[in-house]
Amino acid sequence: MFLIILLLVASCVCEQPCPDNESVDISDVRSLEDGTIVQDGVVFPPNYVYAKNVSGEIRRFGCLCKVKNCFRKCCPMGSVFHERICTEMPDFDVIKNEGLNLHYSSKFRKKVEMKDRTFDMLYGKPCAAIYLEDNTWYVQEDGELYVDIPSNIPPVIIYKPDKYCIDTFVNEKNETQLNALICFVTKPDNNNYALSSSCMLISCFFILLTVAVYAFLPELRNLHGMVLMAYLLSFFVGFLFFATMQILILRKEISQEECTVLTFIIYFSLLSAFFWLNVMCYDIWWTFSGKRATSGRHGSVMKRFCCYAGYAFGVPTVLTVILGALEFSDLPMQHPLLPKLRLQGCFLYGTSKLIYLYGPIVVLCVANLIFFTLTAIKIAQIKRDTEMLRSKDSSTHDQDRKDTQRMNLSCSRFSLYVKLFAVMGVNWILEVVSSFYPEADFFWQFSDAYNVLVGLIIFIIFVCKKKTFKLIKKRIQYLKDGGISRGQTTTSTSTRTLSTQSRDDVQMSTIKNTTAAA
Incomplete structure (x- = not known):
């Protein structure tokens, strides 16, 4: 990374x-x-x-x-488009003689004469393949071209100075018209949607399969397992709706209102997933800090899980409400905090994506790294203290051995969290890189393909283990026997006792395996 x-x-x-x-x-x-x-x-x-x-x-x-606001003129100053070529006709140059009609906010426009301009001009067509824009357009004060296409998704397209030029067009009757030339997009953005949506749906399958395994095995439905399932379900919802949105865009069966609703659902789900990952990192640090026991009663576990859920779902809810309030507020179009969901199509884009999505994710990733660092330091300290105790003939050797075994279990869980954090970290690094290089097909295709690996890698890390396979086999045998474990002859034993005994057997087996590996 x-x-x-x-x-x-x-x-x-x-x-x-x-x-x-x-x-x-x-x-x-x-x-x-x-x-x-x-x-x-x-x-x-x-x-x-x-x-x-x-x-x-x-x-x-x-x-x-x-260093300065700039606009692009197709022909040099004093020249216009006449018979599809730049021709020197100073008297017909609207920009030179009348100035430029600039859009300064969502409320009004302002005519700026060349002598009073606070901007500078670039000259020449920005690209070879270019077409005439026949929709409503105007130049913004920051030099970008605003094109209004009500029937399109998104309904507004904004071009930077390297994607357009404006100039005066003169016809055979010497009539003038100011118009804009737009660069052809060599490959539309939605060309990647088919691959991206397919990859996310495959990833959703493996994520859902991982959740099903954890829900099927009572031994895995502890605090760690419930937090992991909440995390995976949040990502499942986000990926599923994201893939659905892209498929609808490809089929052209989506309206701008539906895009906006799906954006809020995806935004909330993705943020919730990262907050649940933050909960995992905090919980493992809390475990090693010695401030709570590694196990507890069912009531205390559920109480702690509810507190975690309030944080992991509550903060994204607040952020989603803020996003919606800003989107439907009266902020001017050029305001940096305006999300522009209804202007830029489906989901966040550009500066809005950087502020409202990448911003919280970066903060959470930094917090997770801090928790991981503190946990690693604590693990090293505990191992050092354990080695010192082993070298002594102490009467508390048995208790120390039990503490070491519990620590090994927590270390194993810590290792899983680190792997999960690394997997998702690579995924979002690729996402950020592909957003900075939108025309680089390699990054997009690699990022889309990695979305398949996310679900598959998570499935391998948390399910494809001998311990889990043994638990699944034991659970299936338990259900085949009508709810009575093998080796038990008394039918009066309750299901709760069986589950507790099975969980204890798994924990003792894991402790023995971990000790043997050490």
């Missing part, structure tokens, strides 16, 4: 700070002592300047859109 992060950071550092079509040539301008370059009143810091070999000559370029 750390290697992946380091590789990503290294790749970002090695990349040039902006695409070529968002930069201007500043080779003829001398730099200041600190490396800053000033051209026509625009200041380019050193981190937004890069060099490139152009026709055998090293030229310097500055990232214009990084």
Whole structure:
């Protein structure tokens, strides 16, 4: 995981700070002592300047859109589109003569003349494959093109300056019209939906199978097992509705209202899953901290589980309510806290996804790492103390041996949590990487394929073990015998006594196996 992060950071550092079509040539301008370059009143810091070999000559370029709001004009100033080519016709250039009609908020528009502009212009078509936009559009104050398509999902598409250009079009009658050219998307986003939804449904199968095994075996329905089942069911709901949403988008059988409802369900489910994972990490740290016993009465276990459930479901509920309140509030469209669920299609996107989904997940992952670190330190301390006691001929040796056996059981559980955290950590690292590189099909396909592995790996970690297989075999035999375990001749023994005895046998067997392995 750390290697992946380091590789990503290294790749970002090695990349040039902006695409070529968002930069201007500043080779003829001398730099200041600190490396800053000033051209026509625009200041380019050193981190937004890069060099490139152009026709055998090293030229310097500055990232214009990084330091100033910029808009893209298809033809040079004074030239317009006439007969589908850029033609020098200054009198017909609407942008030069009349300015640009900018959209400054969701409430009003403002005409900005070229002489009073606070932005700069880029020139030239951003891509080879380009088409004429015939929907309602306008340029925002941040330089992005807002296109309104009421019949589409999403109903609004926003293009950055590297995906569009605007200019004046002149027809045979010398009539002018300001219009926008949009880059063709080489591969629509929903092309990945078929693979992604299939992968998530397969993962859902293995997740549900893991939950069924834990629900089938009474020995696994302790506090640890109930927390794990709640975690897996939350992920199951999130993956299931996410796959359903993508399938409906592919079939074009979903409305914007349905998209919004599904988004809230998926958002709540995914957050709940990560809060349950946080509960697991806290619970194992609490166990090793010595503040509570490793076992307890059924009532105390249920009370603790209810407290965990209140936290793992309560906080996501509050966050979901906040998300909905902000979405349906009167915040202006350009406000950074506006989720824009109804404008950006199904689920969170861009800055909203970073704030409302990745933000809480990062905080929880940091907290989990802290719990894991503290637990690992405590385990090392207990093992060191145990080794010291073993070297002494103490009268409390038997008690120390029992404590060591209980610790080995907790260590095994801790190892499972670490594996689970690593599996989900890789999944969300891939998700973040693919969101930063939306056009990189390799990341998307690898991330979608990994969604299959999530459910399968969880199934292997928690079910595909000799201990679990023995428990399943014993449980099936118990049910075949009509609820009476093999070797018991008394029919008056209650089911509760049998379950308790079976659970004790499993614990003693696990203790012996763990001790033998040590």
